[in-house]
Each structure stands twice: as structure tokens, then as C-alpha cells.
Amino acid sequence: MRFEQLSKDEVKKAPKLTRNFISRIFHYLNPYRSQYLLSLFLVVVSAILSIIPTLLTGEMIDRGIIGGNFKLLLVFAGASFGLLIVSSLVSVLSSYLSAYIGQHVSKDMSEEMYGHLQQMSHQFFTSNKQGEIQSRMMQDISGVESVITQTFTTLMSNIMTLAVAFVAMMGKDIRLAIIALVIVPLMIVPMKKAGQARWDLTMQARKEADKTQQLLNESLSVSGQLLTKLFVREENEMREYQTLNTNLVNLNIRERVAGRGFRGLMQVITNMGPLILYVVGGYLIIYRQSSLTIGDITVMVTLLGRLIFPIDSLMNVQVDLVRSTALFNRIFEYLDMKPEIISEPDAVKRKTLKGDMEFEQVYFQYSKEKAVLHDLSFHVAPGSSLALVGPSGAGKSTITNLIPRLFDVTSGQIKIDGTNIKEYDLASLRLNIGVVTQETYLFNGTIRENLLIANPEATDEDLILALEKAHLTNFLKSLPEGLDTIVGNRGMKLSGGEKQRVSIARVILKQPAILIFDEATSSLDSLSEEEIQKEIVPLMDSCTTIMVAHRLSTIRHAEQIIVLEEGSIQQQGTHEELIEQPGLYQRLYQTQMGKDKRV
């Protein structure tokens, strides 16, 4: 017996069951319709098969025992036994089918959702909690499986069992069948009410026990005791404890009595149904000369018992339906979100770009409230380097995010090789851009796997060369399994600097037209920083480089430096030009000269 109720919130937020909504759910079932129809057929067969032995019981009593025909009794018993086995096999097959459909529908949905999430913009992932996204993927979609295997199939099976049992009862006696159908819900309602009342008491007792626990935690802790002693609150605490304790004791007693009372009520009510059937059946036989037999009455009483579970379940169907539709609704909400950054259908595909980059009056804002970049215009010639300098929050990383279209400009345009980046096929644009960021991300796999994502066709020699260029030769030699060493949570922990160098090696393998270093050397020690810089410089020769750094030693060699403040260009020029101009760069230079003798 279930006592679940919908919360007010669930009732308020329950999605409307429109025709579109239902057909969308059926669209997922459509590929499995033959399995589904077969499973429905088996549900009917199983319901019929499980009722027949009950009907045979009547024959065993009337024709076997009362009729004195032992052979017939054995035949009926054997037939019942055989039918029970067949019915069990049918229900195994039926549950296989519903598990098959449930698992496959949830597999299809999870693949659709995963593919869809992969299309979503960077903005989506930065503005949604990771836990929320994963819970839609995992919990909600696995919930679909149980909706299909349990809610859907159980609903069908309950309706069928109810229908078959009712028809069987009608076959015996219409009056008794109608009485049975009326008394079962009448039996269930008081049981539910009593069960709910008992459940409420259990919940209240649990809440009160939690409060007591909280009071103990607070008042018996070191700081709680100190507070009690210094403010002389011993008596108050004691009074509070006594009040809580008394409430808890009263609730526990009421809950125990209610529990016993509930079991008693169940016993009385479940036995009342058969008693009513015996009395009415007896009356019909004795006073109305009905053709009903003892066997018929026994069958009716057994069938009455078979009605309780399906009727109870059907009385809860609203709870199941609202929860299931809410589940589908949550999934559909996610699937209906439009990916904001996509390739146009006639997008330009280029295997290699030259790396000529132009920002034209670029404005950008993450949200409506606040503009982050204002009217940025600059040009970076192919193979040349640009360094972005400015205080924290000036918009440096934002600029670098616009280039591979992690975000799209709000107005203006960014051109690469003379074409607006929005016109390029997204993959071909991103394959031409290499990024080394502040937060280096290596996934849980081997060094080889982490490097190969940059260039799946690279040979081991290419990988070793790239690692060598990123100054990781000694590190590679120290690894127990070389390129096959697992890094990340499951394997070796790499230091910040090592991780960054692996990601630099990854970019070297990619050979991009445009290279973005976002404070790439920040987590390296000074010596490694110099070494890496030595490697960055030759890389910079072959591609357009955009660097974001705070240390002037890193950026002084850049051919062009842009000083940003609050999203606008304040100064622009070479290191030599900028140190001569009064302004932010000069101040930065003077401060760092004092601190860093290497500049």
C-alpha cells in the first residue's frame, strides 16, 4: 500500500499533458513498437493465465471434492500447476521486453542529450551548475527507464489484471462482481487515511528527533558549552531539552499506537470484504435459489483479493503520471535549448588558415547588464605576435575566447584571412587555433591519449619530439610506462608546470595558424618559464600569436602590445614605444623593474 502524495510544488509545476507532449514521448517508443505491442500482448496473456488457476480452484472444489471425483481433482490441480509455470515464464519474457524497451529508450535519449550538450556553447557550461547538467544526464534519463518498465508496464498490467478478474467475476455472478468492485476502493480509502496519519506522525517524530540531535550537537560542543557557561544559560538549555524530549516521547507513543491500530484496521478491513461476499453469496444461495456454488464463492473471494493491489495502484496513478511527465519535461527542456554557436549550413571549410586576424569595432557583453569589451579594432598580421596587457578583469581572456568562438561578439566582427569567423565551419576554425590556458585540462588517460587529441595521426616520434620541444624529455624518461603512463585522477599526479608543458606539447602537435597563450607561463617556475619562452619564440615565428600575461618579461618581445582597461584599448605599440609613453604600461614597467630584475 502506498501513501505517497504530490507536494504542493509538484502539483503547481506539473506539466500540461498536451497532445504534442504525449506524441513526443511516443516518438521515443516508436522504434520499439513491435516489442512494445508484444509486451502488451504478453501482459494480457499473463493476466489471463494467472486468473485461470483461481477459476480452476472453484472446479476442484465443486466437481472434484464435492462431486467426489478424485481423478478430476488431480487433472485440475495439474493443469493449475502447469498454467502457473507458463504464466511465470510469460511474465519473465514480458519483463525482459519492458527492460529492453526501457533501457533502449533511455540509451537513445541519453545519446541525444549528450550530443546536444556537446553542441551547447561555453556560456551554457559557465552559467549552469555542473551538478545540475550531470543530474539531467544521469538521474533524469535513468528515471525514464523506470517510468517505462515500472509506471507504464505496471499501469497496463494493473488495468489488465483488473479487467480480467472483473470479467471472470461477472461470469460467475454479476451482483457479486459489482459488490466486489465497489467494496475494494471503499476498503482502500480508510486504510490509506490511517496509513497517511501514521506516516505523518512518523515524520513529525523524525523532525523532533532531528531538533533534539541539533540541540545536543550545539549545546554539548566546546564552543556551545562556552557560550552556555559565559551567558549562564544552563537552565534555559535544560528547559528546551525537556520540552523537546517530552514532545518526542508523546509523538513516539502516538506513533506506536497508530502503527498497531493501522495493522489492526488492515486486518479488519481486508477480512471484511470476503465476509461481505460470503454473506451476500450465502443469502443468494439460501434465499434466492441462485445457481452459485461453494466453489464459485471461494473463487470470488480469491479474486477479490486479486483486485486490491491493482486498484490501490490505480488510485495512485496521478502521482506516477505527474512525476513521470515532470521527468520528461525536465529532459525536453534541455533538449529544446538552442545551441547558440553553430556552423552555418554553407560554412566555409579551410584545412589551413594563414592567421591574418582583424578585430573590427568589436563589442561584447556576457549578460545584458554589463558591457565587457568596447569598440575594439586592431590587426595582427600572419605570423606576428600580439600581447594583451591590463589589470585583472580588463577583458584580456574574453578577447581570446572570442577568437575560437567560445562566445560570439555582440556587435562588430572578427575576421581571419579576410573572412568573418562566423562564416567558417566551426570545426575548421577551431582546428586552426591552439590554446594554452591558465587552467590546463588533461583528461584521465595516458600521456599519449592526451597528446593525440591534438593530432590523431601523430606518430610516437612526433609525440616525443613535441614533448622534447616543451622540455619534457627528462620527465618522460622518469615515467614508469613512458607515453602509456596514465595521468589525472586515476594515474600519476602531474605538477602544475608539468601539466602546462604537456598542454604546450599538445599545441605544438596541433601546429595551429593562431596560437593563444593565456598566462601560459604563470604556473611555471622562473627557470622553466625561460625555457618555455625559448620554445614559444620559434613557435611564434610560424604562427600568429596572441599572448595574455602579467609579466612583462614574457611579452616584451611581442611585435605589438595592446594595453586594455575596462574593455577598451588604452595604449597600443611596441615595448620600446610604450615604455616611453606616460600611462599604464610605463607604470607597470616601473613597478616590475623594481621587483623583477630579469626584465
Ligand SMILES: Nc1ncnc2c1ncn2[C@@H]1O[C@H](COP(=O)(O)OP(=O)(O)OP(=O)(O)O)[C@@H](O)[C@H]1O
Ligand atoms: N563567463 C563569464 N560570464 C560573465 N562574466 C564574465 C565571464 N567571464 C568573465 N566575466 C567578466 O568579464 C570581465 C572581463 O573578464 P576577463 O576574464 O576577460 O578579464 P581578464 O583581463 O582576463 O582578467 P584576469 O587578468 O584576472 O584573468 C570581468 O568583469 C569578468 O568578471
